Amino acid sequence: MEEVRETSLVPFLTPNDRLQKPNVLVTQPKKEITTRTTKTTRGRQKIEIKEIKEESKRQVTFSKRRRGLFKKSAELSVLTGAKIAVITFSRCGRIYRFGHVDTLIDKYLRKTPVTLDVYAGHDVAEEEGSWWERPVESVPEEELEEYVAAMSVLRDNLGKRINEMSNGRMLESLPAWPINMMPWKPTMDMQSLD
Amino acid sequence: MEEVRETSLVPFLTPNDRLQKPNVLVTQPKKEITTRTTKTTRGRQKIEIKEIKEESKRQVTFSKRRRGLFKKSAELSVLTGAKIAVITFSRCGRIYRFGHVDTLIDKYLRKTPVTLDVYAGHDVAEEEGSWWERPVESVPEEELEEYVAAMSVLRDNLGKRINEMSNGRMLESLPAWPINMMPWKPTMDMQSLD
DNA sequence: CCCTATCTATAACT
DNA sequence: AGTTATAGATAGGG
Secondary structure (H helix, E strand, O other), X not given: OOOOOOOOXXXXXXXXXXXXXXXXXXXXXXXXXXXXXXXXXXXOOOOOOOOOOOHHHHHHXXXXXXXXXXXXXXXXXXXXXXXXXXXXXXXXXXXEEEOOHHHHHHHHHHHOOOOOXXXXXXXXXXXXXXXXXXXXXXXXXXXXXXXXXXXXXXXXXXXXXXXXXXXXXXXXXXXXXXXXXXXXXXXXXXXEOO | OOHHHOOOOOOOOOHHHOOOOOOOOOOOOOOOOOOOOOOOOOOOOOOOOOOOOOHXXXXXXXXXXXXXXXXXXXXXXXXXXXXXXXXXXOOOOOEEEEOOHXXXXXXXXXXXXXXXXXXXXXXXXXXXXXXXXXXXXOOOHHHHHHHHHHHHHHHHHHHHHHHHHHOOOOOOOOOOOOHHHOOXXXXXXXXXXX
């Protein structure tokens, strides 16, 4: 709660704070490399986009990425004024939605003949694979079928707002994220319909 | 066409090629700073998440981010085996979908009473402006959900605008989507239903 | 749309 | 969940 998380991920470094010289365009001396013989972690590792076998690990990934996806949806929505809806069926069949899915679905159904099936003629093989990596004509109805994306952005703006409000004009001297709402508060933007 | 888009953004740099020393964990000398007095670009700049006014710019962002969103969706789906569907109504009313939306919607509707409104009772004023920028002094952190609900309204507002346009009430006198605005290839993972 | 320089999202740890 | 080092996404510019 006292954490100043501009980028929320690197509060200690905050590269954003580094003032950017408008027209100078000179390569920075790359700060100062903290020479440490023992990194605390290996940092983000590259992974292959394939099903994660370990249950636990998969769950973590699902949480993190779902959250990230929603955030992206929100940003896209706000930035471009697009209307988005997202629905996700987790493996266990739980439904996570973001935004007024119902409304969007309604609009969708009204605009598109329900019978229209882009992938019509394709057998639904609950097979493993990346339908999204295949030619359109052969996309089987399996992997992903649910994503009605949805809405909103605000997490960030809201946070800033709250901060400003709760401190009037001295927002600068206060943590960017006054409330511990940010990161991993489970369900403010999602609804598990189970 | 799968590997091609691995990183596909920095083919020339490919930081991934840098072999990672498994257990060494020693801070790298940070390569070699190419001292150049004139950077070719300022690189990615931080932007505020708020509506982009410039039509052209907004469309570019829409293309790029929509693409990114779909990609993320695909990854999440593959990685966790979750079923996902995404539908996006662009401002101009164009529909972009990802995944087997129809199938998903069907499942969704079967699982959730269509009448169920998660945000029921939270009638937010459909006024112009940035509702998410409203004062938040009265918002206790425990009620962030209220905001989430409010956020959804954004979509509704946008939807209204879209409707207006549909009715011939032009908001912008610009063509929906310049043909060459389509992201780098109307790949199989997106379908414009318009 | 291709490129870069940056900003962000996260995998692996703790 | 909270960190840290990176992989990955993208705002701008060409």
